[in-house]
Amino acid sequence: MRLYSTLSGDREELDTGDGVGLYVCGVTPYDSAHVGHAMSLIVYDVLVRYLRWRGIQVRYVSNYTDVDDKLLERASQLERDPLELAAANIEQWEREQDALGLLAPDVRPRVTAEIEPIIETIERIIANDLAYVAESGDVYFRVQAKDDYGKLSHRNIDQLRQGTRFEPGDGKEFALDFALWKAQKSGEPAWPSPWGPGRPGWHIECTTMAQRYLGETFDVHGGGVDLVFPHHDNEVAQAEAASGRPFARIWMHNGMVQRNHEKMAKSTGNVVGVEEALERWGPDAIRLFVLNSHYHGPNNLTDDAMTAAMRAVERLATALREAADAPGAPLDAAGYRSRFIEAMEDDLATPQALAVLFDLARAINRGRDAGEPVAEAQATLQELAGVLGLRLDAPETATAQVSAAELSKLAASLDVSCGGTDVESTMEALLERRQAARQERDFALADRIRDGLGALGIAIEDTPDGARWSVKR
RNA sequence: GGCCACGUAGCCAAGCGGCAAGGCAGGGGUCUGCAAAACCCCGAUCACCGGUUCGAAUCCGGUCGUGGCCUCCA
Structure with missing residues (x-):
């Protein structure tokens, strides 16, 4: 190296x-x-x-x-x-x-x-x-x-x-x-x-x-x-x-983190605390922001750059979503692995290493769409992301970020009855009701449920295997 | 004044002599009840001026601009 x-x-x-x-x-x-x-x-x-x-x-x-x-x-x-x-x-x-x-x-x-x-x-x-x-x-x-x-x-x-x-x-x-x-x-x-x-x-x-x-x-x-x-x-x-x-x-x-092209330092009063950054953007986005430019140079922290970093993290995380078993030749990630190593060996070129991760993510998505097995390639993506310290947690695991009370209120207002008041069962009831509405082609109700959840910061995506929910970032 | 980096598409950002990575945003399309996600397609004479070279974003000189350091500093 x-x-x-x-x-x-x-x-x-x-x-x-x-x-x-x-x-x-x-x-x-x-x-x-x-x-x-x-x-x-x-x-x-x-x-x-x-x-x-x-x-x-x-x-x-x-x-x-x-x-x-x-x-x-x-x-x-x-x-x-x-x-x-x-x-x-x-x-x-x-x-x-x-x-x-x-x-x-x-x-x-x-x-x-x-x-x-x-x-x-x-x-x-x-x-x-x-x-x-x-x-x-x-x-x-x-x-x-x-x-x-x-x-x-x-x-x-x-x-x-x-x-x-x-x-x-x-x-x-x-x-x-x-x-x-x-x-x-x-x-x-x-x-x-x-x-x-x-x-x-x-x-x-x-x-x-x-x-x-x-x-x-x-x-x-x-x-x-x-x-x-x-x-x-x-x-x-x-x-x-x-x-x-x-x-x-x-x-x-x-290099230094800058704000408005000026070094971030206590003396200039332009600091963004770690606590605030974690809350606003999360650890993966902070890390991706840092690694997206070479460690040598300065790195200008802007809200736009951080928003872009959060979206980019989502893109990688999305590529890790479970894929259905598929026939066909599995996607071979060996080439991506060696490109990743090549980049890292060259003065820790993390921007290029990240580019390899994004290329791999695209290949995985493409392979999944084409019905090829991608589980192995996904494991490689997760592994290489881990080398950069990116966790790429699936957003749907973030149950704790949802307010059970608000969710229950929403369910009540839509006349959806649920087995319990916790997030899990309320969410399940809402999604089941929506699925039934869609089958009855009652799209107005289905959209009301989706919009209601959207207002609570929850995104709904329909897939062939049913609806998937996640916390919006 | 001295030392050191740097100036690449709307934004962030790679590139270290041989057809300009990647991400975000945007436009068009496929898919979808509609969305979302995903996939496909679309974007740069690389601050400016000279020079070296068959060939330069990449090397050399100059100009302009930005940042860091010169006993607080990650």
Whole structure:
């Protein structure tokens, strides 16, 4: 499999020989998650699913940075304990990750539980002369001592100095030096260290956790493109300074979710929360929206795009509807399977992989219309969709979304008597009454029943085997 | 100012030198009591200007435009 690496600026062959180690930067849980965070994890989730499906062992590590400046600031605004705030947000985010159909990483380290190893990493960097302790008790990375600093973002120190936001001070030797350890300020949570009480700087936690759980050198490090500089550049610098060895071989970066062509971020106030997105569009549509464009580029979230994604999900789900046993030669899905693999092998080309799924869906529908057995091809479609993390639940299983009371009211208003008041039996009675009306060619009544159900958000479709109902999305 | 992406049909979006995927929307048809679903048919001189090549959406240079990053960031 080839993956584009930001480090080399080119596609690299992923060595899957003795398994794959993957580290993905998770969120700083100072607030609830939005669709941008979901996109990021969906991309790496698909990578993991695909590799495992191909029989490759994957160790998937994704962290929570549960202590940092932003979190402390938010906690103080809310007058809450920062660690407790982080824990609460993580809990919510993990529930949402489940709802999004995201695989749980094998390891989900948290900074607050990794303080000792982080201190050890910093000590190694100091011992290698690439970091120093300031009078304040802060520890800084000595940027100028690392001659390839900035290689990930393809910048050098001179270019970076032109930025005006770097400020000397706090005992830094050089303006671009960044903190590995921050000495405690009043009221902040702190842990003991050789340099006095304090907490880790922003980048050191990922370096430490990645190396601890995946080794000094590992296969793939992922995250949003907005993390390339400084976060990932600093991770690289620290890791190499600590171990003297290369860090991640491949650096994978996903593009940003935009709204109105502007990055979705708390700071711009254009966020769509994961909770809201799940409610409005559901997990499959969110996933299809993300995978329909290449993970590299930006992805503009609009209501139209999401509506289209929901309809597209329905199209795939419809192709999985049970088909009657049929004579004839069964539809062979092997070609679709290999096209799917080819697409995925090429830098996780999910838009093309999806196109293969749609082509297969069309072939299934065509085969079914032609009276060919398609069950095997349907199983392949379900399997390949599963590799992308799409569930494709049949909409008719959504009984829980229907109000039994409203349904009973409708039945009563149409003089349809039913055996019970639950959704199942009321629906059955209504559909039977309608079927009888159709046979008596009383289409007015049949249409009244269909329209009444339609008003409740239930769609009726007539098939040779009787009527089928589903919840409209 | 610097670094990095990108500009393809009404909308979303593939494409990595050899006749322009896929989805949504729209139009026509088949099927249906009518619908729905499904199936068939219909749509692009690839931002603009030069260059390289037998051949360019694809490579090179320039122009215009959009987005991301330059110590909050998925």
